Every structure is written in C-alpha cells, then in structure tokens.
Amino acid sequence: MMHRKSAITALVGAAALAGCASEGDLVINQGVGITAVLSSCPTVGIPDYTGDVTTFRAAGEQTQRNLDVSAAMTNLRSSCDDTGEKIYSEATFDVLVRRTDTRGARTVTLPYFVTVLQGSSAVVTKRVGQVTVAFADGQDRARASARAGSFVDRSAATLPDDIRERITRKRRAGDADAALDPLSAPEVRAAIQRTRFEMLVGFQLTESQLAYNATR
Numbered sequence: 500m501m502h503r504k505s506a507i508t509a510l511v512g513a514a515a516l517a518g519c520a521s522e523g524d525l526v527i528n529q530g531v532g533i534t535a536v537l538s539s540c541p542t543v544g545i546p547d548y549t550g551d552v553t554t555f556r557a558a559g560e561q562t563q564r565n566l567d568v569s570a571a572m573t574n575l576r577s578s579c580d581d582t583g584e585k586i587y588s589e590a591t592f593d594v595l596v597r598r599t600d601t602r603g604a605r606t607v608t609l610p611y612f613v614t615v616l617q618g619s620s621a622v623v624t625k626r627v628g629q630v631t632v633a634f635a636d637g638q639d640r641a642r643a644s645a646r647a648g649s650f651v652d653r654s655a656a657t658l659p660d661d662i663r664e665r666i667t668r669k670r671r672a673g674d675a676d677a678a679l680d681p682l683s684a685p686e687v688r689a690a691i692q693r694t695r696f697e698m699l700v701g702f703q704l705t706e707s708q709l710a711y712n713a714t715r
Contacts, residue, residue: 539656540579541615541649541696543590545572548712549701552609561711568607570596570632575700586656588698589648596632596641605634610703613647617655618692624649627703649698662690 550572555565574593579586596607608631615623630645658666665687704712 539581539586539651539653539694541586541588541651541656541698543575543577543588543698543700545575545701546699548709549612549704551712552702552704552708553711554708561707566599568596568598570594570607570609570702572611572700572702577698581653584653586651586653587648588651589646590698590700591644591646592700594630594632594643594645596634596643598634598639601634601637601639604636607632607634607641611645611647612699612701612703613649614699615649615651616697616699618695619697623651623696647698647700651696656694656696658690658694662687 551570553561553569554567555561556567557565572592572594575590576592577588577590579588590613594609596609598605598607608629610627610629612625612627614625617623626647628645628647630643632641632643634641665684702708
C-alpha cells in the first residue's frame, strides 16, 4: 500500500533530484550543499490505513469466517497541469475486490475520498466519490478503475518573492552566511510549508473499518 507523502518530501538533499525537475520548478543548487526541488504541484498519496476496506456479512463479528468483501487500492498514478492560475491535479487508481460468496452476479459499490491538505494539516477541500465493481456468477475477484481530481490556487502554492530570493541568492566563500542553509531558517521553513499541498485518496471508511485496518 502506498503511504501518505509528507510535504517535507518536496525538500530533498540529493543532487540527483535536480535532473528530475520540470519546467516551472524552483531548483536550488548554489554550491553550499543545498539541492531541492520545489514544485507547485501537490504530492499525491494514500493515507495510512485507508487503502484497504473490509466488509462483513453480520455486524459485530470481524472474523475470517464472517468476511464478505475485501478491497484494496493499487496502481495510484498522478498528473498535474500547473500552466494556469488554477493548478489541476488528477489521480487514477485501480480497485481490486475479492468476495467470499461467489454465488450469483453482484455489484459492489465502495465510497472513496479525495482530500487536499495545505501545510500537512489544513483541509482545503474534501469530496467523496464512488467506484463500482461487477462480479459475474462464480467470480470471486474483480477490478475497477477510478479517478479523482482537485484544484489549487497558484498564488497559494507559490513562494513569496522575498523568500524565493533569500533561498536562491548566490553566496560566495567568505560571506557571513556562506555556510548557512537558508532552508533551516524557521520563517523560510514556515513559508515553504504553507505552499506545500497534498492530494490524498483513500476509501471512505467507518470508524470500525478504520480501527480494523489499524489493528489487524
């Protein structure tokens, strides 16, 4: 299962990332040990314990004998269009479903959510969709595909000019701050955190379903 990606992953101290930047990304590599890629596009992931769902035939008996349907999200892929004032991100994923009773044809509909977080904690939007899987008579496994999209204001995902200049300003040997990492300054970290967005996708679970996932 894919796990939730922290916004901190937008700041990576590895020179190899510089070659992965796309047009419009801010790439920092000023010869003082700082390399990072800051993209306006949100990171996309599945939060812990929300990529699976299990239902039972009889309420209150969460046993293998009573299991009805189990499903898992997989093949999560994302794309992003950051050319306009509204940045559009889209995630596509597959849902693999298994049922224990294969008698008769059956459809199973599962709700899923798509949530946009700003700064790892502030919920910007949340929407709930549905994905339906069809079983033929005698079939125990089935698959369906779904997609989810979201918009983010470019202005909210863009660093202020003064913070950007502070990060990218060239430093020469002998400068008082030549050996200082500007990304370590609290106000710089806070500004970067405010511009980091995440689009999270997972099954819309009940409290008991979430507890089951967390403890099994």
